[in-house]
Structures are given as structure tokens and as C-alpha cells.
Amino acid sequence: MNSKQRRQMQRKVYRDWANTIAADEYQGKFFSDHIIDNSSFVDFIFLGQHKDKEVVWYACISTANSDYLESVSKIALKRSYVKLPASAGYDPFYTIPSNVKGKLRMYEMVDDPNFPDEPALNEARNKLHANQIINILNNREHPMPRWHIEADETYKYGIGLNITVDKNFINISDIYEFVESFNTHGLNIYANKDLTPSALNTLELGVELSEDKNRIVKITNS
Numbered sequence: 001m002n003s004k005q006r007r008q009m010q011r012k013v014y015r016d017w018a019n020t021i022a023a024d025e026y027q028g029k030f031f032s033d034h035i036i037d038n039s040s041f042v043d044f045i046f047l048g049q050h051k052d053k054e055v056v057w058y059a060c061i062s063t064a065n066s067d068y069l070e071s072v073s074k075i076a077l078k079r080s081y082v083k084l085p086a087s088a089g090y091d092p093f094y095t096i097p098s099n100v101k102g103k104l105r106m107y108e109m110v111d112d113p114n115f116p117d118e119p120a121l122n123e124a125r126n127k128l129h130a131n132q133i134i135n136i137l138n139n140r141e142h143p144m145p146r147w148h149i150e151a152d153e154t155y156k157y158g159i160g161l162n163i164t165v166d167k168n169f170i171n172i173s174d175i176y177e178f179v180e181s182f183n184t185h186g187l188n189i190y191a192n193k194d195l196t197p198s199a200l201n202t203l204e205l206g207v208e209l210s211e212d213k214n215r216i217v218k219i220t221n222s
Helices: 003-023 064-083 119-139 172-188
Strands: 041-050 054-061 093-099 103-109 148-152 158-164 207-209 216-218
Touching: 003 041, 003 054, 041 172, 054 064, 054 172, 064 119, 064 158, 119 207, 119 216, 158 172
Parallel strands: 054 158
Antiparallel strands: 041 054, 093 103, 148 158, 207 216
16 A cells, blocks of 8 residues: 555545444543443544644553553463463464354363363462462552543554543543533643652552452452
């Protein structure tokens, strides 16, 4: 695809999304196929400008607490694999044929029979992962800003936006507010916010180990 064809395609994608957004339920402001009701994150699409060009924004807005827990969980998972690495050659997505529906062959995911010790190892790793999360939280090892926005220009026909907001939940009004403010201030939308990184412990985040010590759960009534 040459540069002219690419520009033509970008304009077509923009027009198509303009029509989709206009027909969606959100007053022509954005499109989302998520159920938005006290959500921890929402994917949505809206139109705007970037570097004096019309663009499609592919956005994900998340609460600071959910982003924080996800980031800590990734760090803890890496640590748990360092301490309990998977066996060389182990396939965590091992599947076998189960049945055929019409011409479609169905597959079922099962434990890789070539590694009989791996299920027990995986259970031990899950417990280690959960405990690592607790340790990182209570040691306040991983401070993060409560407000954050970052553009991702690797998208083919638009620009990605990763957004963190210091709110307990995301509702429709939050997205309306964001789109209006972003189309005015752009990536400087949170310039007046406190961007000092902070870390939360388990009580502040409202999480604890499950009874089987295998995962992290929300504290009841938190």
C-alpha cells in the first residue's frame, strides 16, 4: 500500500467510525461495546485531532486501583516464574481433539501429558504469585501515578490512548467528560493533577489472599 492509498484508507476508516459513533447510544460522542456501569475499565472510540489531522482515538480508560493491581500482578508473576520456572518444552496451551461439529473440529485444553509434574508446579506457582502480590503491596514497592495518559501511535489507522484516572469506578459521565476535556487539552489533559507516584497496601487497595491462598480477592464490603 503506497502513501496515497494509506491516506485514502485512513479517511475511509475515519468516515466509517463517524457513522458508527453517530448511530451509537452515546449522543454522537463516542462508541463502546462495553456495558458501562461502575466499571474498572472501559474500551471506547472517539474522533478528534492530532498534529492538525483528524484521527480516530482507540482508548482504554481504567481506574488507578485496577491499573495498580494489574501492574503489581505482572511484577509478581515474573518473580514467581524466576523462582519456579516452567519445564523446558512445556506447552501451557496443550489441546486434544474433542469432537466435530459439522466441518469444524473442536479442541479441549488439557494438561500436557509429557510433563506430569507441571500441574502441581503450576499450583505452587499460583500460590507464590498471590503471596508475591501481597508482599509487593504491603512493602509499597511499586509506586505509580494516580493520573496518567499515554498515546500509542503504532495503530495502523488511528492512535491508541491508555488512560488512568483516580476514580473508584468508570461510568458513562466520566467518558463524556474525558472526551470533551481531551478534545480541548489533548495529552496535557492531566497537567493540573497531582502526578506524584504513590503505592497502596492491601488494606488501602481492598484486597486479600483467598482462603486457599491461591489468588487475590476483594475484601468483603470494601
